[in-house]
Amino acid sequence: MDRRLPPRDGEWIDRSQSVEFRFEGATYRGFEGDVLSSALWANDVRLLGRSFKYHRPRGVYSLAGHDANLIVEDGIRTNMRGDMLAVSSGLDVRSVNTLGGLDRDRLSITGRFGEFLPVGFYYKAFHTPRRLFPFYENQMRKVAGLGRINSANQRANSPKDYAFCDLLVVGAGPAGLAGAIAAAEQGLDVLIVDEQQRPGGSLVWQWADAATAREHLEGLLEQLAAHDNVRLWCGTQAAGYYGDYWVALVDDTHLTKLRAKSMLVATGCFEQPAVFQNNDLPGVMLGSAAQRLIQLYAVKPFDRAIVLAANSEGYRVALDLNEAGVDVAAIADLRRDGEATELAQRVDDAGIRVYRGYCVYEAVPAAGNKRIRGATICALDEKGVPRSEALTRIDCDGIAMSIGWTPNGGLIYQAGGRFTHAEHVEQLIPQTLSPGTFAAGRVNGVFGLESQIDDGYRAGLAAAAHLGSFTGDVPPSPSHYESPSSHPYPIIAHKGKKNFVDLDEDLHLADFENAHQEGYDNVELMKRFSTVGMGPSQGKLSNINAVRILARLNGATINQTGTTTSRPFHQPVPIRHLAGRSFHPQRRTPMNHWHVRHNAEMVYAGAWLRPEYYRVDGESRDDSILREATHVRNNVGLIDVSTLGKLQISGPDSVEFLERIYTGRFAKQQVGRLRYGLACDETGVIIDDGVIGRFSEDRFYVTATSSGAAAQYREMQRWAQIWNMDVTLVNATGHLAAINLAGPCCRDVLQELTSTDLSATAFPYLALGEAIVAEVSAKLMRVGFVGELGYEIHVPASQAMHVWEALMQAGERFGIRPFGVEAQRLLRLEKGHLIVSQDTDALTSPFEADVAWAIGKNKTFFVGARSLAILRKKPLTRRLVGLMFAASDAGTLPEECNLIIANDELVGRITSIAPRSTLGYPIAMALLSPDLAKIGTTVKIRVDGGSLVEAVVASMPFYDPENSRQNVQAES
Template identity: 45%
Template sequence: MKSRLPAPYGRLINRQKPIQFTFENRIIHGFSGDTIASALMADKQYLLSRSFKYHRPRGILTMAGQDANTLVQLPSSPNVLADKQAIEDGMQVTGQNYTGSLIRDWGALLGVFSRFLPVGFYYKAFFKPRGMWEKWAPLIRKKAGLGVIDQSLKPAYHDKQYKFFDVAVIGGGPAGMQAALSAAVGATEVLLVDENPYLGGALNYSRFDSDGLYASGLLQQLLNDIAANPNITVMTDAVCNGWFADNWLPIVKGNRLFKVRVAHTILCTGALEQPALFHNNDLPGVMMSSAAQRLLHLYGVKPGSKAVILTGNNEGYGTALDLQDAGVTIQAIIDLRKNPDYDDIAITAVKKGMRIETGQAVYAAQHQGSMRITSVEVRKLISQGICSDHGEIIACDLLCMSVGYTPAYQLACQAGAQLSYDDASAMFTITNCPDKLHLAGSVNSLWALKDVLSEATNVAHQVTNELGTTDLVLESPIRSSIPSPNHPWPIFAHPEGKEFVDFDEDLTIADIINATGDGYEHIQLVKRYSTCGMGPSQGRHSALAAARIVAAATNRTVADTGVTTARPPFSAEQLGQSAGRSFYPARRSNIHYRHLEAGAQMLQAGAWYRPAFYANKNLSTQDCINHEVANVRSNVGLVDVSTLGGLELRGPDAGEFLNRFYTFGFIKQPVGKARYALLTNEAGVVIDDGVACRFNKNHFYVTATTGGADSVYQSMLKWNAQWQLDVDIANVTSAYCGVNIAGPNARKVLEKVCFDIDLSAQAFPYMGVRCGLVATIPARLLRVGFVGELGYEIHVPQQYGEALWDAILDAGEEYSLKPFGIEAQRILRLEKGHIIVGQDTDAMSNPNEVQMSWAVSRQKPFFIGSRTISELEKQPVSRTLVGFQIDDKSAPIPQESHLVLSENQMVGRVTSCCYSPTLEEVIGLAYVPPEIASEGDSIIIKSTNGVLVAATVTKVPFYDPDAKRQEL
């Protein structure tokens, strides 16, 4: 703790609030505002983790939450970024990826054998002979593991929320702050997002003038202006993880995923500092210049005591000044440039008399007897990437790399923008952003602060002009001519390798060159073969170096080589963010709770809850169902049919519409009658069925299947958008609650609660429909018979459903009326041979195949499927849906989709099958070829466990073939 620098260093930490946590069981002291990494650094813990493949010691690299070097384990979650995660009291942090201890990791011995672990090693070594990978995988996965998952963890509550703004500014550095301020005029609502817990970006830690005072003044002014502007909403600690069509932005903050819709997005995502490649460039103590500056200014931590700066630009000199101001000895500035073009800051450093070596490179880093850098070897640069034969050893415990940046192009490229690279200036440009996506600042390769601010203002004004909140004359933004901060080739191969391109995956220069040697020359193939850029940091620090190496190895320019595609998410996202609160709509009939009270087992059909059967603790499930069946056949039962679709068709053309829509004829249908309605699509396939009830000349009430109602309704509207018939179509499915009272005693029960309709068989025959009062409730009565007994469907306004149910149960008490469920209904209808569309039909079934030709009218000009059906009728039938009965009742009962065999070939399949308690036979429906579709033909069904079961094709209906009972 005493190692901390005094204020104003450490702008993020609160020295009044000490926090204590453990790392590898060692007690560490930090302050509120510290990240795990900054607190560990202050406590002289330089080793943070072990690398993925060779278990090399790793320490702080970016201090920006952008690299995998700092992945640590918390009890509740693995792969936590130590340079991002704030410390909390009592937090238990451990390292990852080691065998033994973090200090003595036996896995590190792998590094010794690294030349036997070449690129593509896994593919080459473990995939032959075939099947070997399965044996190797568990061992390798253990070795290459990334942390441990706590399987007993109770997931935290994750949530989602929509947000709306006119403009989103992604990135709260100087460009983003200025853009937000300039855009937040008039009524324009602006969202400013930054992934850090603070705004200001580089203004917090970087040096923008020789005495290092300008940035903090500017930052304070911008912060004040933003705080004072009610149009700006600031979200810090929030990551915009993607860009989707029409400016739809997923922003993750804490446990909530914000789905943000804006009219314009301004990307001010900045630039990511890049590493130099030299031998042992991954040692703890080797870090980005910006990482050292962040440690100093944000956390008040000295990153070392003796520093060497490796630079290819003037920024490195600023870092040197910062370090020297903080009391770090500058051993040397190693400038890759032979003749540097100094700016004021660099000149200040020169004037301070620091040792400066130009035209030289750090060729290698050493770590004598330590887990941390102890010296560097500096050599003269002869040509691109080539150093002289020997050099000088300079002692140091900190090496800062300042060799250039890549723009944080990820979101722009997700939006379809083009990233290009100019080999001469080593600069990137991003072009072809979609309309309403804009760039400002260093993501757009602007480096001078005044240029950045000017562009941000200009872009913001462009946006407000487009939004119509301003009408400003735009001036072209300033572009100062300053030298490129990007050095074109900070890459120095070493005979012993270990110049890491990709720190996540432990890939070196040779690995990338070997990948091209193995024939993978395209950058996308290099990525997949070598795994370069596939680790947690997603190529943020390796894409550029890899592109440069591949370009050189394949004699292309970097521009031609390109970089790999950036896809969402930008940063690691917890599964909980997408798995958070979701909606699964559930639909309940008005009678729902009566079913529950009667012991019903409910099942879900789509969103609807339906009673499967009513349980009785003294009976098995099957017996319960069989009793329900028997009660309907011999007495009377009541079933809730509220989930059936209900559609009102009203108007002078209602009959004409139905005539075109369904297969039957409806124009001459008498008022007070119902007719079967079979629906086919244009391909002649059966897609739904129901009954059409005509209540008056211009009014039909049509039912549809539970699952088909919504799509039938939508389809009706679409067809009438074309036909433009004078008919109104309304979906009243939910507006009606329906019950079916069925069984020989149905009339007697109904007579007790319905007085204004003559219920006699003559006055109200089968397929008749009537309106009247049932238990004083206005009702529609339909004499239809899905289950094949005397029955009435009673449809009443939804909110009366429960009262209707109660009244009928009351009236039926003396007849032992019992409710029955869907399972019993399925058996009852199968006994009657009625098909269920979707179960007994598939995506190919035409009416002819399912023996429904009788329901197809040929007397009318057309219906939706008519042409196809008439074409099909010219062709031979290839299959028919037939009824069958199992010969041996003790054989295992076939299930839906069991195969029908003929000479050991499959020729058909079962669509429905069950034990019929009424007939005491096993009956079913199956598709079979026409050769074996005649009554009395024998078929073989491959039943459960492959048992072959003999069956006989049987006349349908199985039960009451003359249909006397439903017409009682």
């Protein structure tokens, strides 16, 4: 059956563009401009969705995206709301949350078990017997979700962008448009957003019977178009406010991060439902939904209808229905005195019967509940209690509810504003607004059309005044509408328990009474226990009724009861929009592409990409790592260590500065020498280490750990200011590359590329100098991290690749091979060298880590000194030790962080472990209780899986304890 009406002025559909689409496997036709809800209703498809818990049939309710009755998926996109989804050729969607399709949803049987599924039932059931919990959880997941995610989907980029304006106007209805014009006239750069596809707000559907409404809209749009400092973005929601007028704007394609200087909220109100038996079934809808169907989409909502009214809007709905050819059987007006305006006369003239002081007691379902076939109404007594012994039955297929409004005030709340419940409008209205926030129109409690426009204009001028662009007088706020547009308690009890307060969560009136009885009598508790307002529509149609119910149960006012916190998002936002391009900064060394070309297995170390090892055909990862390390021990290897922090400290106070930052002494350090630098924080905990090199009396060059470099530089900057020291600090980390050359043959390799005398006497262990290497200015050091003869070469990044390739070439005849991070970690572990934040944690002091030797004697002050003095007096609770495993243990070895257990007590943990080493047996470093730290003690480590593995405490270094390999003194 085709419910389409003849063409009408202002309709949004384009009848010249017919569109074919599929819903639940069946094909339908609609028009360009239809949304899914309107196109389906036009085809007399009333069953649009199934509710969350009871799988009740649901149809059109708000037609504005305020309800979540129609949610569909198409196999790629999921959780699309039917009220906001434009129909297009090829659209093929299904309703979510059904088992076996919408029509024969097998889960609708849950509706029969309502008695056993009261509010909060899942808190009380399903936890015993415990072994069944995984089963219950799996079953719940199957019934408790909405749309499905297709994990085979291709990633689609949804780029975000930034935008700026002076005034953001949210809502392009009469108040918003007027406000934008006023602000634009004062020279403000204005951005208007509206979530509907076209501007006009309520002007396009609520006042549609009045020609003045159309004139107003055209006039406002014309005035707006005259200014080129106004942008109008339709189909865009203001999803949330995040501080200092940063607002997330979301449309179909992406998210815009808007920074405004002020905000005018003209978002209007959400029309509210009444609560009565079966108020959720297809055919029961908000009056504004019926008007939208008629005015925007030219769809006849019902054949025969009654209107439940408590305001003037309800009478207008009745007249609109009548004009569209609907047989309006009656208006049930909750107000004893009925309607006071001339609308009452017009309704009378149209022959529509009005029952004053009446409510709808129940909607009568047709068989199968998939539509209604009538309504029963009855009078209310003086206390508002329904006189259910005298019911009048009226046949109809539609009930339009027009009983009240609640402001769409989320943005105002989020910006720090507050609302108060005003009795004279029976509505929450803004009480305080944050500086820079302005409200106008119905969200501000102003209901007359002319008043809304005036209020908008006033707010626009106020915004201009706030930003200093208008110095005249801002008109006063208009007084609010005379009689309330909202009924204070549109809620009718019914023992059938299908009088729904929250359609998303299938909560009916008794659920609230039960929750209250259990003690959840505070609005925050009530929300969380009952889950009211926690569904996809986030309480737009349920929160205020819930507050009314709670207030009555508590015998309190609405202001005393309060509301819950409004949070973003206003309407659902696809996660894809939030991800945007997903900026994940990556850092690369200048040799990165060389590593990749030479089969390096690249890994992330923080943001840095580093070679873990270099892959060799037929060789396992572990074999490769051991081979690389062995090659360094026996021959020569090259590793890219450009990620190291590199800091320059210069100036007259350099020595004093370094002695305060690091634990050591540097006053007597020779020019051209390195010393170990250990840095602690004020609590005495190790935070960084490196080498301190002296180039001249007042010029030092300091290395820092890759992960700690930025923080170390930052802290140095701060301390230098606090201590008011004459030092110049430079962070050269990204600008200089660093190459480490190590192994018995490395001097021979390097000597080919530099004229600097590298002999053991001229350039001993820990020497430092400026040199030319491969024709590039370099800083040259002799270091020993891996325990072999070694040099570190620091060169400018733009020339580093040249130096690397020169070293590879010079080393060719010596068999030079590159080695990666894992091999380096193995080699240094064999030497017992700790890595900060690998072998130390947030509490490790130099005493625990066995580096107390780095603390200078007789120092007056350094960061952490005073705390170390305290710690020195306390007994150690743990120590960093070396562990050895039997060679045959290679199969069942612990991993980092596995715990050391003694007598069922935790006595330590593994910090570093190498399952294979050049020594032929596995080794590790661990933090261990001092009682067990004696060399030769056997300890037990619990591995994943629960079994215990033995290890023996060993002295470190494991390899070359005399350090003869790295400290090569004599010529080889």
